[in-house]
Amino acid sequence: MRKKLSVAAAALLTALTAVFAFGQPAHAAAGFSVANGKLYDANGNEFVMRGVNHAHTWYPQYTNSFANIKALGANTVRVVLATGDRWAKNDTADVANVISLCRQNKLICVLEAHDTTGYGEDGAATTLDRAASYWLSVASALQGQEKYVIVNIGNEPFGNQNYGAWTNDTANAIKKLRAGGIANTLLVDGPNWGQDWSFTMRDNASTVFNADPARNTVFDIHMYGVFDTAAEITDYLGRFRSAGLPIVVGEFGFNHSDGNPDEDTIMSYAQANGIGYLGWSWSGNGGGVEYLDMATSFDPNRLTSWGQRIFNGANGIKATAKEASVYSGVTPSPTTSPSPTTSPSPTTSPSPTTSPSQPPTDPPPTTTPPTSTGxxxxxxxxxxxxxxxxxxxxxxxxxxxxxxxxxxxxxxxxxxxxxxxxxxxxxxxxxxxxxxxxxxxxxxxxxxxxxxxxxxxxxxxxxxxxxxxxxx
CATH class of the missing domain: 2.60.40.290 (Immunoglobulin-like)
Structure with missing residues (x-):
């Protein structure tokens, strides 16, 4: 029997119709969005970052690096910027120019503020609150670019001291940016120089995610010497996947002064699980880590062994990167559009079973299976x-x-x-x-x-x- 809808019921039906018609959060139409632990571009297609870091703030003259990185197959570049608190500020005009270079070369721009690196341990580093103020000061360059730009609030925002403040400081920086009109997807780094050996980011990620009124935040782990075994890598990334929280490896290398990261597992696990990765770094390293240069003297024709590995090796950029559909105009089929973003339940994140002061190790196998052919x-x-x-x-x-x-x-x-x-x-x-x-x-x-x-x-x-x- 047909019944006349009440005014309230009619309004509810209208709202539900709008949700199912678009099949994704309202903010997704303007730019990237997060749903079910995945990152989606403005067309509703899943996007997996494959790219490298470029130290633009120290080498602003190498604007051809964007084209060279793209030519080697990357779909994303993480660009080092400075807030003016430690290094000379990249102003609004320069940020706009960087975004233009990314767009000209069909790259997604991840813009990061580097002055926060090691705060609490490095006396020259600045706070996440100051980094948020920097992004608001260049907001006119970011607004309208949500399809192409992800804002990485602050690089490695705490060292190995006073990192207990990471959760509140990160949540407050997110709220400050949203209140100031920044609608871009946000990327937040872990403490402990980005490596989160204390599991502070891992165990408080749902709290930080829920602090974003747009539910449009991605987590960024940096993998160097702390992540020198397959078990440590798969355990850390796997917990984010199990909790339905988005994670990318925003920096990693094939070697480091604090140990030898397992880059093969980082790349293979990321590829198997749809996790983005961004290697460090294109060129210009100093201070004893020059071996992390991918291109000698910014020359794409002189790739180092690390450059060859990440661009052309197994599970490397050339073989796995897919250009963002916002550059090709590809739209998703009805089944690929993400569901409206919901905040993950805190109960889905497994509790830690290892001491935070020591990276987890592989227990010995306790089952010996029968011998079989080959x-x-x-x-x-x-x-x-x-x-x-x-x-x-x-x-x-x-x-x-x-x-x-x-x-x-x-x-x-x-x-x-x-x-x-x-x-x-x-x-x-x-x-x-x-x-x-x-x-x-x-x-x-x-x-x-x-x-x-x-x-x-x-x-x-x-x-x-x-x-x-x-x-x-």
Whole structure:
């Protein structure tokens, strides 16, 4: 029976119709947006950053770097700017020119304020509040550029002292920018010189995300010596994925004075899980880290070994970068448009199981699976929390090299895999199969490769299954 709608019901129906018609947050039409832990461009297409950092504020004369970085395949450039608190300020005209260079070369601009680096430990660094004031001072260059520009509030905003203030200071800087009319997607760096070894950003990310009235903030981890094992990398990034919070690796290298980061895992995990990465850095490094230059003397024809690796290597920029659809006019199919952004539930973030003063380490495998043809496999629980865990399976070739491999196991306690990396996983009930992906199909005689996954468990027991392996 048809009934006449009340005024209130009619208004509600109108509002719901508008939401379903657009299929994404209202602010997304103006620029980038965040939904379900992913970053979407203004056309509603998922966008994964693949690019490098460029030290524009110290080398403003190298404007051709934008074209050179694009020519090597990048879709994003993270641009170093200065607020005037430590280094000479990049004013509104210069910021507008940088954005113009990005747009001319069909690059997404991530603009970062570098003067906050190491605040609390480095006496010359400035606060996130001052960085927010800087962005408001150049707001006219940012407004109307939301389709092309992401604002990274402050680079590595705390060192290894007084970093407990990171949560409040970051949340307040976000609120200040939104109140001042900055509508761009925001990027926030972790403390501890960006490496968040204390897990301050990881464990307070949902609080900071919810502080943004636009729910349009992405988190930025820098991976150097703290992230020198696959387990540390996959655990850190995997927790953000499990919590439905967006994360990018805003800086990383192939080596560093504080240790040797595992760049292969950073790049392979990022590619397998749709996570953006931005390597450090194009050229011009000093202070003993000149080896992090990708191009010798800003010359794209003289790539260093690091430059060759990140641009042309496995899971590198050339092979994986996709240009933002705002430059090509591509619009999404109805099924690809993100749902309205909702704030993730704090209960979805697993609690830490490792000491924040020491990066997590791999526990030894406790299950020895039966020997099988051509290869063996071992199963390790890397971390666990209420209702969930992260596991890693190590595949080891026998006396002959592998050109492909497949592993098999059966869960005994109702465990269910929700996401994986470095393997293609399928299942029938509790029986699981995992096959290699292109980049880890070949394993030398006696050598090993690993893949991992996040899974749920709801019983009192989380038994480790025996894993078998066959060459394929």
């Amino acid at each position: 290869c063996t496999a071992s199963y390790t629980i890397v971390n666990s929390w209420q209702d969930g865990f992260q596991a890693e399976i190590k595949v080891t070739a026998g006396s002959s090299a592998l050109k492909g491999w497949t592993t098999y196991w059966t869960f005994a306690n109702g465990q269910t895999v929700s996401q994986s990396w470095s393997a293609t996983i399928s299942h029938s009930g509790s029986s699981y199969t995992a096959r290699n992906v292109d980049y880890n199909a070949t394993v030398g005689a006696g050598a090993s490769t690993t893949f991992g996954f996040i899974a749920s468990w709801n019983n009192a027991t989380n038994a480790k299954p025996a894993v078998s392996c066959t060459a394929s």
